[in-house]
Amino acid sequence: KAGVTQTPRYLIKTRGQQVTLSCSPISGHRSVSWYQQTPGQGLQFLFEYFSETQRNKGNFPGRFSGRQFSNSRSEMNVSTLELGDSALYLCASSLASRDTQYFGPGTRLTVL
Amino acid sequence: AQTVTQSQPEMSVQEAETVTLSCTYDTSESDYYLFWYKQPPSRQMILVIRQEAYKQQNATENRFSVNFQKAAKSFSLKISDSQLGDAAMYFCAYRSPAIGAGGTSYGKLTFGQGTILTVHP
Numbered sequence: 001k002a003g004v005t006q007t008p009r010y011l012i013k014t015r016g017q018q019v020t021l022s023c024s025p026i027s028g029h030r031s032v033s034w035y036q037q038t039p040g041q042g043l044q045f046l047f048e049y050f051s052e053t054q055r056n057k058g059n060f061p062g063r064f065s066g067r068q069f070s071n072s073r074s075e076m077n078v079s080t081l082e083l084g085d086s087a088l089y090l091c092a093s094s095l096a097s098r099d100t101q102y103f104g105p106g107t108r109l110t111v112l
Numbered sequence: 113a114q115t116v117t118q119s120q121p122e123m124s125v126q127e128a129e130t131v132t133l134s135c136t137y138d139t140s141e142s143d144y145y146l147f148w149y150k151q152p153p154s155r156q157m158i159l160v161i162r163q164e165a166y167k168q169q170n171a172t173e174n175r176f177s178v179n180f181q182k183a184a185k186s187f188s189l190k191i192s193d194s195q196l197g198d199a200a201m202y203f204c205a206y207r208s209p210a211i212g213a214g215g216t217s218y219g220k221l222t223f224g225q226g227t228i229l230t231v232h233p
Contacts, residue, residue: 098219
């Protein structure tokens, strides 16, 4: 069974731009969570979707948003990019929100 | 809010030896899940082992085992017969039950700061 896939793997943007990251969960998994990883803050929870509904949201500004489609694929969007948004963005999927989360390879975002 | 602490920023071990990584957590909940994830230089986060708080028996996965001390809120990872491929950043993570605690911790993982493990040949 194919694992969690994330596209693109690498992205370079400039301040003020917006970006959309995509995550395809493991087949059959309905829950998708997003995390931001930086050297300073470590791994921080962004949000979680289950059956197209946002179930939980971390402490991030409104510039960070996401959605989930009927096929469980998820996207996250960051608008008005700031230098501090440079990070590895990880997506994880699970059968349901209670189950073990399996991670994708991440998208490395660099904001110049 | 739950917190997870890994007090060892870096650890090293000789190949074939045993190493233990420490993790403590703070919670007022009685039901929860604990995980160890491994993140090699490729950056892909890989599940190493999982422990349900209601289970007294310590989880094991081949060379990996945990020492779960619920009263002490401690969850250490022991790696036996260390291999070069074990070199990575290891993260301890906590997850509340999906429903409960105000419903705000549904599925969310709280991570420690990580421990970099170096394996010497």
